Amino acid sequence: xxxxxxxxxxxxxxxxxxxxxxxxxxxxxxxxxxxxxxxxxxxxxxxxxxxxxxxxxxxxxxxxxxxxxxxxxxxxxxxxxxxxxxxxxxxxxxxxxxxxxxxxxxxxxxxxxxx
Numbered sequence: 001x002x003x004x005x006x007x008x009x010x011x012x013x014x015x016x017x018x019x020x021x022x023x024x025x026x027x028x029x030x031x032x033x034x035x036x037x038x039x040x041x042x043x044x045x046x047x048x049x050x051x052x053x054x055x056x057x058x059x060x061x062x063x064x065x066x067x068x069x070x071x072x073x074x075x076x077x078x079x080x081x082x083x084x085x086x087x088x089x090x091x092x093x094x095x096x097x098x099x100x101x102x103x104x105x106x107x108x109x110x111x112x113x114x115x
Contacts (some may be wrong), residue, residue: 021072022072024076024080025072025073025075025076026053028080028083029075033084034082034083038079039079042071044072046067049067050064052069
């Protein structure tokens with residue numbers, strides 16, 4: 001049995017879920033823990049598709065709206081996992097790491113001031 005939290009599902013397409021993801025994507029866009037490449041790549045790809053002269057549904061904006069919503073939800077999912085936030089956009093408590101690469105080995109001695 002796994003004790004880890006379940007992965008975020010993109011199955012809920014209600015207006016409430018889309019608006020929640022919009023707010024979370026906006027917060028994560030300004031979060032310094034989210035990689036810059038992720039902040040640029042997905043929104044720029046959605047913008048390029050919207051400005052591209054060839055559409056799946058010509059003369060209708062539905063495909064552009066769908067691509068923007070899908071890109072926003074994808075960004076929210078990928079950025080939240082990269083930033084270590086939960087579904088609501090709040091930071092998850094991270095256990096302390098045993099990181100020996102940042103440890104400095106040294107020797108020391110106590111100096112007696114009365115000597």
